[in-house]
Amino acid sequence: MGQENCTIVTEFILLGLSDVPELRVFLSLLFLLIYGVTFLANLGMIALIWVSSRLHTPMYFFLSHLSFVDFCYSTIIVPKMLYNVLNKETTISFLGCMVQFYLFCAFAITDLFLLAVMAYDRFLAICNPLLYMVSMSQKLCMVLVSGCYLCGTVCSLTHLCLALEIPSYRSNVINHFFCDLPPIFKLACCDVSINELMVLIVATSSEVITTVIILTSYLFIVITILRMRSVEGRRKAFSTCASHLTAIIVFHGTVLFTYCRPGSGNSVDTDKVASVFYTVVIPLLNPLIYSLRNKDVKEALRKVLGSKMFS
Helix, strand or coil, rough: CHHHCCEECCCECCCCCCHHHHHHHHHHHHHHHHHHHHHHHHHHHHHHHCCHHHHHHHHHHHHHHHHHHHHHHHHHHHHHHHHHHCCCCEEHHHHHHHHHHHHHHHHHHHHHHHHHHHHHHHHHHCHHHHHHHHHHHHHHHHHHHHHHHHHHHHHHHHHHHHHHHCCCCCCCCCCCCCHHHHHCCCCCCCCCCCHHHHHHHHHHHHHHHHHHHHHHHHHHHHHHHHHCCHHHHHHHHHHHHHHHHHHHHHHHHHHHHHHHCHHHHHHHHHHHHHHHHHHHHCCCCCCCCHHHHHHHHHHHHHCCCHHHHHH
């Protein structure tokens, strides 16, 4: 690659989702609606868990952090994307781009590990219910959640440091709607094979570690449920895990599809669709999944709304 075409970049241009103006406006209105619901649903879930004493358990403590993380990494991407479309402003500073990627990556990886921690929590609750509150103490909950945030921070910082080592770019036009590493690597003048390898290693190792924890936890959960003599007990146990399994399949499937494959086989449009799914759709789905399929959450919501209406 000729060095004469390479320059130091001070800002990037984000092409967004589509070149068609009508489609861009439609998608913006749709994403504005989705983000509004996401904003209210996730903060509403956090507030409900905070005010409802019946939800002051380890499971809902982890769920409140999952809602917080979903809210954060959606907020890092969607408002900027909507602002660019509505103001016909497609630029983002180099520093802003790096900060956006760093925060998004940190929260996304934290989300991944939180889902694994929640699977371990369900394992303790179902397989050892009598000692559950003793085993899953408040101190252990804090340690596990802190570990999730630490993993996200370290992994994201690793990628950021490598990205900052790229000296120049052949173009500043990113064919994406936010600053993600794969489309940025395509613009680099230098060899970024180490960067791409690190993305693959971090994504794959994170997936392997969390998937092993989840599969092991649910293997013991299934064995325990099948040994239950009570049909009602089995139904309740499966119902408790259904919401979590749904969230796991949706999130892990998208991450595997997007990052755990060689970069050469990636389609830009396909990657954009997958990115929309985990930056816009999944943060909306998680609170809805846990509220619509969870009796405790629905009962707590009825109680809170009832007390507000009649107070």
